[in-house]
Amino acid sequence: MWDSARMHVHRRYPVSVGVAMSKQHSIQPVPDQAPAHANGGAPASDRAPRVAKSTSIPVSNRDVIVIGASAGGVEALCDLVREFPADLHAAVFIVLHIPPSGPSVLAGILSRRGKLPAFPAVDGEPIEWGRIYVAVPDRHLIIRPGPAPHGGYLRLTNGAAENGHRPALDPLFRSAAISFGRRVIGVVLSGNLDDGTAGLAAIKEYGGLAIAQNPDTALYPGMPRSAVDNVDLDHVLPAEGIGQLLARLVAEPLPARTGVELPAVQTLQPVGALARNAEEVAMAELSPDVIHNHPSDPGESDGQREPDQQSSNENQSGTAATGADPPELGSSNSPPLRQPIGQPSGFGCPHCGGALYEITEHGFTRYRCRVGHAFSPESLMEAQNDGTEKALWSALRALEESAALCRRVAMRAERRNSPHTVSKFVERAQQANRHAESIRRMLAKGGLRTPLG
Numbered sequence: 001m002w003d004s005a006r007m008h009v010h011r012r013y014p015v016s017v018g019v020a021m022s023k024q025h026s027i028q029p030v031p032d033q034a035p036a037h038a039n040g041g042a043p044a045s046d047r048a049p050r051v052a053k054s055t056s057i058p059v060s061n062r063d064v065i066v067i068g069a070s071a072g073g074v075e076a077l078c079d080l081v082r083e084f085p086a087d088l089h090a091a092v093f094i095v096l097h098i099p100p101s102g103p104s105v106l107a108g109i110l111s112r113r114g115k116l117p118a119f120p121a122v123d124g125e126p127i128e129w130g131r132i133y134v135a136v137p138d139r140h141l142i143i144r145p146g147p148a149p150h151g152g153y154l155r156l157t158n159g160a161a162e163n164g165h166r167p168a169l170d171p172l173f174r175s176a177a178i179s180f181g182r183r184v185i186g187v188v189l190s191g192n193l194d195d196g197t198a199g200l201a202a203i204k205e206y207g208g209l210a211i212a213q214n215p216d217t218a219l220y221p222g223m224p225r226s227a228v229d230n231v232d233l234d235h236v237l238p239a240e241g242i243g244q245l246l247a248r249l250v251a252e253p254l255p256a257r258t259g260v261e262l263p264a265v266q267t268l269q270p271v272g273a274l275a276r277n278a279e280e281v282a283m284a285e286l287s288p289d290v291i292h293n294h295p296s297d298p299g300e301s302d303g304q305r306e307p308d309q310q311s312s313n314e315n316q317s318g319t320a321a322t323g324a325d326p327p328e329l330g331s332s333n334s335p336p337l338r339q340p341i342g343q344p345s346g347f348g349c350p351h352c353g354g355a356l357y358e359i360t361e362h363g364f365t366r367y368r369c370r371v372g373h374a375f376s377p378e379s380l381m382e383a384q385n386d387g388t389e390k391a392l393w394s395a396l397r398a399l400e401e402s403a404a405l406c407r408r409v410a411m412r413a414e415r416r417n418s419p420h421t422v423s424k425f426v427e428r429a430q431q432a433n434r435h436a437e438s439i440r441r442m443l444a445k446g447g448l449r450t451p452l453g
Helices: 003-012 073-081 106-113 169-183 197-205 222-230 239-251 268-284 307-322 377-415 419-444
Strands: 019-021 027-029 064-069 091-096 118-120 132-134 140-145 152-157 184-188 209-213 235-237 343-348 355-361 364-369
Touching: 064 073, 064 169, 064 197, 073 091, 073 106, 073 239, 091 106, 091 140, 091 169, 106 118, 106 132, 140 169, 140 268, 152 169, 169 184, 169 197, 169 268, 184 197, 184 222, 184 239, 197 209, 197 222, 197 364, 209 222, 209 239, 235 239, 364 377, 377 419
Parallel strands: 064 091, 064 184, 091 132, 118 132, 184 209, 209 235
Antiparallel strands: 019 027, 140 152, 343 355, 355 364
């Protein structure tokens, strides 16, 4: 029943790498399908070592921890990792908003503060328990799965900035959710604005747990406050208590499944949301299947599916009607419902100028353009303010130059004894000066910016 759907998903979003799990809980990429390197996207197949067969170890606990922070986040991260035991049966992935230039020293700081070793993430690196992987500057950190029931590797991508950052929280959180489902625990710590909120919602949607630092204890409460306001969180507590909580949650066995199922075809929105998450991760990886074949292009909307898509949806309806087990959420058997990525918003992308599509899920609205730039409401306003400030500075410069030019012309006219020309250009210079002074006062007061929260 699901063969055509599986073929379509594989064709559009092929699994980038096969992996095998060693007895030390490491997942090694199979060399003939190894992931591409972030720098230039060159395939890594000729550099990946061939791995011998090993015995699979079933995963029965929550073993994928994704953590995001921004301003004030280093202190919170140190408080958190200090509580991790040396034998933590989980892998930890951290994104901290950092400038694109210069090295990051976060891995060294965290290694000194806790019992677990921390390392800068490396593209194609297999995931191992008991390690902390830290996102590197100017690259999104994404985690990808291997064969069920466990396995995975890292991707470093040069995809479009999300919420004004690369690395950003949402790509990591979203990729963990669709790759590892209910094995994931997501954590948002101190930071401005609202990166991580949409990613936490995706983790919850796929059965994982969502945690936020108590905003009252954060140096910068914006990110955890947004998570508290927009996501059905499982825990909210100070950063120094989150490490102990994570260690306890990792040690607990996964609860029995509660019958989470894909809905019947009549209720397409949840399925569309799941498909959208996969597409957005593919965008963060600059997948040509998505960049060159956008879901909002003609012929790709829900009402214009390809024949194999339409038949797969009919099969889904029949499966639900007969009571057979539907595919698990996030599995490769999920039907590829190609709905438009969102509704046209009427706004332009501050980074590339393209149209932004508005996406509303779980009451939280966000925006994305066709090449992958993504914004939460606050990050979009911040980017618009950046654009407005640049425009104001450009206007101030143009007006000052115009006034100077008018004065120069007036001086030359005065030497030629042309009073009419002098009067005309002096008046123009005065008018340009008045407009320039208005803009100067606006910039001196901070432009259109409001204090960050």
